[in-house]
Every structure is written in C-alpha cells, then in structure tokens.
Amino acid sequence: MTETFSQEHNYLFEINQHINIKSELKHLYTNKQSHIIVFCGMGLTDELCNQINTLSELTLSSNIIIGVMDRNDLCDFKLNKCIHKIPMLCSDEEVPKGIGTFENYIFCELKSIAKYINDNNLHEYKYFTKIRKDVFLILDDFINYIYSVPSLTKKYPFITTDQATNLLRKFCISDMFFTIPLNLIDTIPYRVVPKKKYLFWWYFRHLKPHEIFKNDHQTEQWLWKHILNKFNIKFINNYSFDDYLGYLDKYILVLSTKQIGYFWNRSSNLYLHNWVRFPPNGRGLSISTKPLRNYTSYSSFIAPLFQKKDIINFFKLVRILIFIKKSLKLLITLPIYYIKYLVKR
Amino acid sequence: MINYSNRKLAVAFRKYAKAILGLIVYEIRCLLNSSNERFIYLFLQALRVASQKNTKSKLLTEFKIYPKYPKRLYPINSDTSDLSIIIQGPITDREFVQATIDWYTACGVSRIIVSTSQNIKDFKRATTVVYSTPNIIGLGNENSHLLSIQKGLNLINENDIVIKTRTDMRIFNELAFSAIPSIHKKYISDTTKDGFRLGAISNNSMLIKINNISDHLYIGYASQLKRMFSLPFREVNNVMSEISVEPNLLYKDERGLLLKSTKFTSSFTEFFGEQWFFNSYRRNCLIEDMSEKRVIDFLDYKLALSRYLDVIRNSVYIIDPEELDLYWLKGDIPTLPSFYHDADQNSSPIPCMRLTRLNWLSLYYDESYKDKILNYTDSLSQYDLLF
Numbered sequence: 001m002t003e004t005f006s007q008e009h010n011y012l013f014e015i016n017q018h019i020n021i022k023s024e025l026k027h028l029y030t031n032k033q034s035h036i037i038v039f040c041g042m043g044l045t046d047e048l049c050n051q052i053n054t055l056s057e058l059t060l061s062s063n064i065i066i067g068v069m070d071r072n073d074l075c076d077f078k079l080n081k082c083i084h085k086i087p088m089l090c091s092d093e094e095v096p097k098g099i100g101t102f103e104n105y106i107f108c109e110l111k112s113i114a115k116y117i118n119d120n121n122l123h124e125y126k127y128f129t130k131i132r133k134d135v136f137l138i139l140d141d142f143i144n145y146i147y148s149v150p151s152l153t154k155k156y157p158f159i160t161t162d163q164a165t166n167l168l169r170k171f172c173i174s175d176m177f178f179t180i181p182l183n184l185i186d187t188i189p190y191r192v193v194p195k196k197k198y199l200f201w202w203y204f205r206h207l208k209p210h211e212i213f214k215n216d217h218q219t220e221q222w223l224w225k226h227i228l229n230k231f232n233i234k235f236i237n238n239y240s241f242d243d244y245l246g247y248l249d250k251y252i253l254v255l256s257t258k259q260i261g262y263f264w265n266r267s268s269n270l271y272l273h274n275w276v277r278f279p280p281n282g283r284g285l286s287i288s289t290k291p292l293r294n295y296t297s298y299s300s301f302i303a304p305l306f307q308k309k310d311i312i313n314f315f316k317l318v319r320i321l322i323f324i325k326k327s328l329k330l331l332i333t334l335p336i337y338y339i340k341y342l343v344k345r
Numbered sequence: 346m347i348n349y350s351n352r353k354l355a356v357a358f359r360k361y362a363k364a365i366l367g368l369i370v371y372e373i374r375c376l377l378n379s380s381n382e383r384f385i386y387l388f389l390q391a392l393r394v395a396s397q398k399n400t401k402s403k404l405l406t407e408f409k410i411y412p413k414y415p416k417r418l419y420p421i422n423s424d425t426s427d428l429s430i431i432i433q434g435p436i437t438d439r440e441f442v443q444a445t446i447d448w449y450t451a452c453g454v455s456r457i458i459v460s461t462s463q464n465i466k467d468f469k470r471a472t473t474v475v476y477s478t479p480n481i482i483g484l485g486n487e488n489s490h491l492l493s494i495q496k497g498l499n500l501i502n503e504n505d506i507v508i509k510t511r512t513d514m515r516i517f518n519e520l521a522f523s524a525i526p527s528i529h530k531k532y533i534s535d536t537t538k539d540g541f542r543l544g545a546i547s548n549n550s551m552l553i554k555i556n557n558i559s560d561h562l563y564i565g566y567a568s569q570l571k572r573m574f575s576l577p578f579r580e581v582n583n584v585m586s587e588i589s590v591e592p593n594l595l596y597k598d599e600r601g602l603l604l605k606s607t608k609f610t611s612s613f614t615e616f617f618g619e620q621w622f623f624n625s626y627r628r629n630c631l632i633e634d635m636s637e638k639r640v641i642d643f644l645d646y647k648l649a650l651s652r653y654l655d656v657i658r659n660s661v662y663i664i665d666p667e668e669l670d671l672y673w674l675k676g677d678i679p680t681l682p683s684f685y686h687d688a689d690q691n692s693s694p695i696p697c698m699r700l701t702r703l704n705w706l707s708l709y710y711d712e713s714y715k716d717k718i719l720n721y722t723d724s725l726s727q728y729d730l731l732f
Contacts, residue, residue, distance in 0.1 A: 012515075012672055014409040047403055136405040148703055151711030256667045259703050263405060269396035271407045272389055301668040301702075302520050304527035311523075314421055 018263070020051060020139045033059070034126040035146060036117070036182060038067040038086060040109045043134030043267040049077040051137040056080050058143060065125065067116075068133070069109050086116045098191045099205070103219045106175060107188045114186035127153065128182040130175075134267040135257075142261030149179055156253035157181060157231065163264060165254050167298035167306075168319055170215050170244045171224045173252060176264065180227060187230040191222055203344075204337050209326035212294060212319050241319075242312055249303040256299060294322050385410070411517050411672050413441075415448050421523055422453060428526055429456040429505045429567070431497035432471075433490070434512040436463050441674065445515045446471045452522045456505065460497040461512065462489055472500060481578040485601040487618035488578040490560070495574050501567045509563040509570065517670035529564055532662045536631050539569050542662050543626055546671070549619070550663065550700035553722055554611045554731050555637060555646075555653045556620035556627075558661065558700070562671075572629040573622065587640050588613060609727040612646055615639040627656055643727065647719055654708065654715045663705035698731055 039052065056066045060082060067084040068074065071092070074085060089112045098104040110130070117123065127149055152159060159179040166172040194202060201208065211217045216225050239247065248254075257264055263271040296315070305311050349355065389408060396402065430449055436442055436459075446457050450470045457471040467473040474496045479488040494509060501507055506529050508516075516522055525544075532542040544564030551557035563570065585602070588595075594605045604610050604617075614637040615621045628636035635656055641649050657663075666673070707714045725731075 012411040012413055012674075014411075014672070016407040016409070018405040018407060019403055050403075144701075145703065148707045151707035151714045152703075155706075155710040253706075255703070256665075258667050259665055259701065263407065265405060266393075268393045269399060269402045269405055270389070270393045271405055272393075272410070299668065301528070301664070302524045304531045305520060305524035308424075308527065311421060314419070 018136065018138060020054070020137070032063045033146065033150065034063055034124070035129065035149060036065045036067065036113075036122065036125050036127070037129040037131065037146070038069060038109075038113055039133045040069045040106070040130055041133045042071055042073055043132070044068070044073060044077055045134075045267050046077070047269075048133065048135065048137065049079060051139060052083060053078075053080045054139060055137065055142070056083050058139075059146065063125075064146065065122065067113070069112070084116070086113055088112050089115060096190045096192045098193065099202075099219070103222075104190050104192075106219065106223065107190050110185050110188055117182070117185075123182075125182050126150075127179055128185050129177070129179040131177050131262065132264065134265065135262045136265045136269075136271065138258070138261045138263070140261070141258070145260045152253060153179075156251060158227075158252045160252060160254055161257050161260060162254050162297050162299040163257055164220060165298045166220075166294075167296040167315065168294055168322070169212065169218065169221060170239065170241065171221045171228065172218055173220055173224045173248075173254070175220045175223050177257070177260065177262070181231075184227050184230050188223055188226045200338070200341050203341065207326075207330050207333070207337060209323050209330055212322050212326070241316055245303075245306045245312065248298070249300065249306070252300070254298060254300045409672070411515075411670070414444050415517060415519075417451050417519060419519055419523075421520075424526055425453040425523065426455050427502075427505050428454050428508070429458070429501045430454050430508045430510060431458050431460055431494060431501075432510055432512050433460040433493035433497060436461055436465055436512055438513070438674065439465070441515070442512050443468055448515065448517075449522075452519060456501060458497040458500055459512070460493040462493070474500065479578050482581055483579050483618075484581050484584055484616070485618060487621065490618060491574060491576060491578065491622075494570070498567055498571050498574060503566070503568040503571070505567045507563075507565060507567050507570055511561060511673075513674040514561070515672045517672055518668070521669050525564060528662075534660050536633070536635075536656075536659045537569070538572070538630055538632055539566055541566060541569065542660050543569065543573070543630070544662050544664060546669075547663050547665050547699060547701045547705075548673075551606075551698060551731065552654070552657075552700045552704060552718060553608075553650060553698050553725075554606055555614045555641075555649055556623045557606075557617070558619060558623040558657075560619035560622050562664075564664075569630050573626045575629060576621070576625050579621070584616065588616065606731045607727060608646070608722065608725050608729055608731065609643055611650075611731065612641045612643045613639070614641060614649065626660075631656070631660060647722060650722060651715065651719060654718060657700065657705065658708050658715070661705075662709075663700055663702050665702045668702065 039048075052066060052068065057080070059066065065084055066082070067086045068079060070085045070087050079085065089108055092105070095104050095108045113128075117125075129146075129149075149159070157180070158173075160174045161177045162174070164172075164174040164176050193199070196202075205211065205217070214221070216222050265271040296318075306315075349359070392406075396406070432442065432445065442459065446459070446468055447470065449457055458474060459468050459471050460474045460476070462476055462478045464475055465473070474493075476492055476496050479492055481488055497509075498507070506526055508525065510516070529541065529544060532544070533540055534542045537543075544562075545558045546562040547559065548561050549557070549559045565573070581602070588604065590604070590610060594607065594610055596603055596605065604613065610616075613620075615624050624636050624639075628634055635652065637649055637652065708718075
C-alpha cells in the first residue's frame with residue numbers, strides 16, 4: 001500500500017509511504033522455480049525479518065530457497081524454519097584483510113554459500129540472487145521479479161541494479177543485488193594485502209590517476225571480472241570502452257531497485273530517492289547526477305543512447321578529464337599523503 | 346514624481362547600477378538556495394537517524410526531491426531535432442508548465458505544444474493551442490482529451506517523434522530524455538503500419554484488463570498517433586447503454602461515472618478513455634485490424650486476452666515512470682505515480698497484474714510468458730478486483 005503527498009516549495013517534493021499488507025496474495029503462476037535467494041551482509045531489521053518470513057511462506061511450493069547469511073546477528077530474530085541460515089566459512093576476524101574494510105566479507109559470503117550448496121547437494125537449482133539485509137522489500141513486486149527471472153534470463157544471463165553500477169568504469173556493475181547462474185558464485189578469490197614491503201600504493205590506491213581506466217580497481221569490478229571470466233568471456237581485459245558498452249547492453253539487465261521490488265533504506269524507515277547520488281555535504285541535493293564526477297549511474301533503459309559515437313566519445317572524454325583532474329590533484333596532495341604514510345609506518 | 350536625467354551617461358549609469366544590483370540579488374539568492382538545500386539535507390538525515398532507532402515501524406517513507414527549475418548537466422547534443430512534445434490538459438499551475446517547457450527546450454526538443462481548453466496567455470518558447478471544449482459529453486473528460494491531442498498533432502510534422510504528456514507531469518531524467526529517440530527507433534515492429542511500436546507508460550497499464558494501456562504518456566511518430574487519434578467524439582449515454590452489470594460495479598467520483606475493474610467487467614474493452622484510444626491503435630495503426638469488439642462475450646475473455654497480449658508483445662513497448670524520473674503533480678487526481686489504488690484494492694489486492702516494464706520484458710523475450718498469464722487468469726473468479 002502506498003500513500004502519496006506532494007508539496008511545492010523551492011523544490012518539488014514528493015513523499016510516498018510504503019507498507020506491505022499481509023493479505024491473500026496470489027501468485028502469478030504456480031509453476032516451479034529453481035532459485036536460491038540469499039540475504040547477505042548485516043543490518044537485519046524486525047520489518048525485513050517479517051518480510052522474509054512472508055516471502056518464504058508465499059514461495060514455499062515454488063522450489064525457491066530463501067537463505068539468510070548468519071553473521072552472528074540472527075539470534076534476536078524469529079525466522080521461519082524453512083529459511084536457511086547459512087553459516088560463514090570462518091569468523092569475521094579470520095576473513096583475510098583486503099582493500100577497504102568490508103570487501104572480502106562479500107567474497108567470503110559467496111564462498112560460504114557455495115560450500116552450503118555443495119554440502120546440501122543443491123546443485124539442481126539454476127539461479128542465484130544476492131540481496132542485502134538492510135533493505136525494505138516491496139513484497140508484491142519482489143515476488144513478481146522472482147517469477148519473472150526465468151523469462152528475463154532467456155535474454156539476459158545477468159540481472160543487477162543501477163545502484164553502484166558506474167558507467168565510467170569498465171565492469172563496475174552493482175554488487176548490492178544481482179541474479180546470476182548458480183554455478184558462477186564460487187569464482188571470486190579474495191583480494192589480499194600483497195606481501196611486499198613497500199605498500200604505499202596499496203593503501204593510497206585511490207590517488208592513482210589511471211585507476212579510472214582499470215578493470216579491477218573497485219570491489220564491484222573485481223567481483224564482476226571474475227564472474228564474467230568464468231561465464232565464457234576470456235578476453236574481457238582487452239575490451240575497449242565501446243565493446244564494453246555493447247557487452248553490457250547485450251548480457252546484463254540493469255534495473256532500478258524499485259522495478260526489482262526493494263528499497264535500499266540502510267535499515268531505516270526512510271528512503272530518499274536520490275540519496276545515493278549526491279555528495280555527502282548536502283550540495284547537489286536536487287540534481288539527478290553530476291558530470292565530471294567519477295560516478296555516472298547506468299541502467300539498461302538508457303542503453304540505446306550509448307550506441308551513438310558522439311555519446312560514447314563524450315563519456316570517453318569525461319574519463320580522460322577525470323584522469324587529468326586526478327593527476328593534478330596527485331601532484332598537490334602526494335607529499336601530504338606520503339608524510340601521512342610515513343607517520344603511519 | 347522623480348524626473349530622471351536622460352543624458353547618455355545617466356542612462357548608462359542606471360543600467361550599470363541595475364546590472365550590479367541584479368548580480369548582488371542573484372548571488373544572495375544562490376547563497377540562500379545553497380543553505381536551503383543543506384537544511385533540507387540535514388533535516389532528512391536527522392529523520393533517517395531517528396527512523397533507524399524505531400525498529401518496530403512497518404512503514405517505509407520514500408522522499409523524492411526535484412528542482413523546480415532544472416538545469417542541464419550533460420553537454421550532450423543528442424539527435425532530438427525530430428522530437429516534439431505535446432503537453433495537454435488543464436493548466437493548474439502555470440509556473441510549473443512554463444518551467445517544464447523551459448526544461449524541455451534546454452534539452453533540445455524542437456517543438457513544444459501546449460494544448461488546453463483554458464483561455465490562457467501564450468506560453469513562452471512553446472506553441473499554445475486553445476480549443477473550445479467539445480459540446481458532446483463523453484465519459485469523464487475523454488472528448489476534451491482527444492481534442493487536445495488532435496489539435497496538438499495537427500501542428501507537428503508527420504515524421505517527428507512525438508511524446509504526449511500532461512500539463513501536470515515533467516520528465517526530469519536528462520539522459521533518458523536524450524535517449525528517447527534512440528529507444529523509439531530501436532523498437533521496430535512487423536505488425537505496425539510504420540514499422541515502429543507505440544511507447545506507453547506503466548502508470549495504470551494492465552496485463553489482464555484488455556486494452557488498458559495508460560493514456561498518460563505516449564511515444565510515437567506523429568503519423569502513427571494521427572491515425573490512432575482519428576476518432577469521432579462519443580456520448581456517455583451511448584457508452585453506458587452497452588454496459589449491463591450489477592449496480593454495485595458502477596460508481597461515481599469527481600471524474601464522473603466509473604466501472605470497477607473485475608475479470609467480468611474486462612469484457613467491456615472500450616469503456617475507459619485509455620481503452621478507447623488503445624483499441625483505436627489496434628484498429629488504425631496495425632497492418633491488420635486487430636481491434637477488439639467493444640463488448641465481448643465473457644466466455645471469450647481468454648481468447649481476447651490472448652490477442653491483447655500478442656499486440657502488447659509485438660506492437661508496444663513499456664516504460665516505467667522511474668526510468669524517466671517522471672514527476673507528477675497529481676493535484677487533481679488521488680492516484681499514484683506508478684499505479685492506481687483505492688480502498689477496494691487495499692482490501693483485496695491482486696499483485697503482478699500491472700503491465701510494468703519488467704512484465705513487458707518477460708512477455709517480449711519469453712514466448713511461454715503469455716501462457717503463464719492466461720493460466721493465471723483461470724485461477725481468478727469473475728468478481729476478483731483487478732488492479
């Protein structure tokens with residue numbers, strides 16, 4: 001159910017309220033699915049716990065496995081017995097230290113799920129969906145999505161969301177939510193701290209001007225590079241930007257989270273439509289996105305735009321300008337960062 | 346009365362002073378605007394923190410914020426030279442409509458037409474068409490709606506791509522806007538006369554209610570839309586004379602007489618304005634006349650639904666409002682940006698029946714999807730409400 005209010009001041013402001021009513025929800029079809037859906041990460045709320053329970057009840061007869069990663073955060077929640085609690089391969093402390101604080105947790109979760117599937121002999125399932133725990137499900141729409149997956153995958157082997165899918169970096173495709181063939185989940189190695197002595201560029205890798213052109217700089221890139229490599233594309237590293245855009249359009253369906261049936265509300269009861277798009281200090285609140293930043297959201301809907309040479313050239317130019325901007329910034333800030341590094345060492 | 350000197354120097358000085366004053370006012374406004382923006386941000390952030398503490402709430406509050414006067418961010422000059430827009434409907438907020446026109450102009454739209462029955466002053470940077478409300482009274486404002494589209498289309502070249510929107514809507518997504526001509530040209534069709542599909546929006550579009558394709562936004566070549574809207578006005582009494590249903594299925598609100606949507610009432614395939622328009626599309630724009638009878642035998646519902654789903658798959662493409670960042674003032678209609686709802690729907694909702702982009706993609710790429718929908722309708726009783 002949704003209520004909408006709109007009000008005009010200096011901005012056009014719209015407020016929607018969403019609540020899932022537990023009613024006699026009817027399924028679109030009764031046919032069997034073959035799908036494993038796992039809620040990963042941290043931040044489970046009472047509301048999502050209820051939603052997962054309802055989801056499991058509604059999909060009980062459809063050959064769908066609903067799983068929740070057990071990160072020692074489930075003891076306060078009452079999950080249905082039919083929901084699979086998937087243990088981690090190792091404790092949080094034992095997860096190898098990688099880039100950023102949480103990067104290897106995602107990979108560890110995927111490895112844990114792969115092990116769980118092996119141990120329980122669940123190989124006959126076809127699709128795997130990873131979704132976060134700090135979300136709000138719109139149950140009707142999410143169920144509709146689940147039942148649409150067999151149809152959509154006839155064209156697109158991979159489905160993901162536009163949140164964290166960055167057009168400007170090759171293979172920077174969202175790791176927040178994705179549906180992939182089940183056999184591809186056990187393909188992502190940890191990214192661990194190298195055993196070199198001189199680790200300046202490891203810790204300050206965001207300073208590198210050329211990282212905008214790299215294929216495996218960010219977590220998302222690392223994840224998708226390995227998934228796609230396993231899929232069948234062996235020459236992925238040689239893809240030009242033009243080739244990549246064509247590949248994206250052909251194989252990966254990028255939808256908005258609302259189309260899939262969830263909001264990434266970060267465990268709160270509030271969701272700002274353009275929250276992820278604006279910088280942290282509240283500037284640019286009312287604009288949809290900003291060019292010449294190193295993030296431009298991509299969705300499959302606008303894909304035909306990127307078949308035009310002039311548009312591709314524009315985004316290539318933006319990448320070059322970001323490279324120049326970062327090079328200049330590096331010249332100015334390198335001494336400061338180096339002192340910081342020496343102090344830290 | 347003050348007598349200002351008209352000497353050249355004095356005039357130049359006054360102009361200069363005015364420009365300086367204007368600049369100062371502009372800078373102050375920018376400053377205030379920036380701080381205002383930050384206050385909204387801080388307010389929302391505080392709300393979020395507060396809501397995180399309330400773990401028992403079952404409600405999600407979604408905020409959408411758009412600038413009243415948007416500015417272009419991408420210096421992309423995509424090929425929008427053959428793109429025209431018809432903005433039709435009553436002018437409830439003139440400032441909003443003018444800002445919408447300015448935004449579309451900035452996005453490179455070559456021709457903007459505002460078509461309304463209200464006697465208003467011309468809009469800047471657009472052609473304003475004022476027409477007299479038709480004397481023939483139809484269901485709701487359907488005849489006026491039809492006339493506004495016809496008047497707008499008369500001013501547009503046959504080969505232009507036309508977006509038909511409403512006066513209380515605005516497309517905010519700049520990249521999506523630039524992409525519309527490419528998207529439209531991508532979706533070719535073997536079944537339409539001009540080889541291209543009709544673009545429609547998922548607001549109020551239905552999968553299992555025959556011909557219920559939203560009339561809020563259409564995308565098509567002008568020649569195609571002209572054929573689609575080559576319709577005579579219709580009288581409400583003539584429409585109602587064909588409707589024989591139980592009295593509780595008919596009701597009245599501010600829009601006029603309405604029919605509840607059940608599986609049984611789906612046998613009236615031209616009752617609502619949007620159904621009337623879409624059946625005309627099936628009649629006039631397809632190579633073969635695929636239109637449905639205005640009233641079908643309820644026993645033929647499944648067969649008619651199958652034909653409707655074929656038309657959707659082969660001759661239409663669907664866009665979700667979120668993809669366009671479509672803002673809708675909804676000043677006069679108590680409906681939602683993405684779908685209709687009312688008390689009946691909340692008491693007995695049937696999910697998955699909306700024709701969203703996701704469902705359309707499933708229908709488009711999977712031939713068996715149609716059978717799944719048809720099988721699903723078997724499970725519904727004729728009294729089930731469809732939303």
